[in-house]
Amino acid sequence: MTDSGPLYLTDEFIRNNKLLKLDKLIPVIQNAMASVSKNDEVIQPPRTIMNIPSLNGALLSMPAFCKYDDALACKLVTAYPKNADKGLPSVQGTVLLFDSTTGKVCAIMDGIEITTWRTAAASAVATKYLHNGTAVLAILGSGTQARSHAETLDYCFNFQQIRIWNHKYEGAQTLTKELTAKGKNAVAYHSVEECVQDADVIVTATFASSPILKGKWIKPGAHINAVGAGINHHSELDVDLYKLACVYTDTMASAETELKGLLEEGMTIEEVGDIINGTKSADRGMITVFQSLGMAVEDAVSAKLIYEEYKKIKK
């Protein structure tokens, strides 16, 4: 019996062959978020986060199984915030996709495309279920996640204006120019306060280790997708903002450890999946925060989608 070994799909191949298109990815991520909040459909142990302080880096191990998509996978991902100095992405990874019936590895995939788009897709789903307005999008940060969030949220909600702030203004200008070249009404800002004033939807996607976004700047009813993980996953927003808002996350199992600081402040946190499933209802008049942690099941269902799309083009 011959075995040619697992398929290997690079980020470039996934990107060039459009194996992760938003119209297919968003429903798959929505279903994964909903499934997490139904007890029997996802197996996803809290991820291992190995911080390496001497190197200013971290390695995360993220296994998951999703019954609905029959997706069994494990992502290993690193976060090295200073990598831009070396011309490398800050977040890099590899996803192993397994045959769930035998445990055999069927594909090895680079993890940048998956991480980039599944994170933005999760924010889009959260925005859809927690918010009504759609006029102004403000993005804090101008890196990979800022880009994918601009594209994905605009694809879903067709914003009238996209505002960009970055701690280095040149980054905001560069992303603004890219968006303008794609026909968007995009504006770069020097000040966070001005950038988020009257914004309907805000994204924070930075490595900031102390708050960059304050509650007093946010208009009532605005929705925030807090994506960045600096020192921890809740370092970009000030405590006043969390106190003003209804706070949601993707999985409480990870929140117990990764959002311990917020829980210890007495904050109530709920899963977006419960809102999708209709088992809880969102108060849409309130400021809402989706504290995105990132889930292994999102990687698993994205890898499965890529694999299925790959099989179609190879037929």
Ligand SMILES: NC(=O)C1=CN([C@@H]2O[C@H](COP(=O)(O)OP(=O)(O)OC[C@H]3O[C@@H](n4cnc5c(N)ncnc54)[C@H](OP(=O)(O)O)[C@@H]3O)[C@@H](O)[C@H]2O)C=CC1
């Ligand atoms: N929730 C989730 O599922 C995921 C979360 N993440 C997190 O999202 C964040 C962004 O990741 P990604 O876009 O891939 O990274 P990038 O390196 O591509 O972008 C990082 C952005 O943060 C800015 N930045 C860096 N340091 C600071 C600082 N001290 N204060 C304010 N801004 C800063 C950078 O600006 P400049 O380049 O000009 O220095 C850049 O705009 C990270 O925290 C990452 O860990 C990533 C993947 C998934």
Ligand SMILES: O=C(O)C1=NCCCC1
């Ligand atoms: O979910 C992920 O993938 C990540 N989350 C936090 C930082 C790095 C990647």
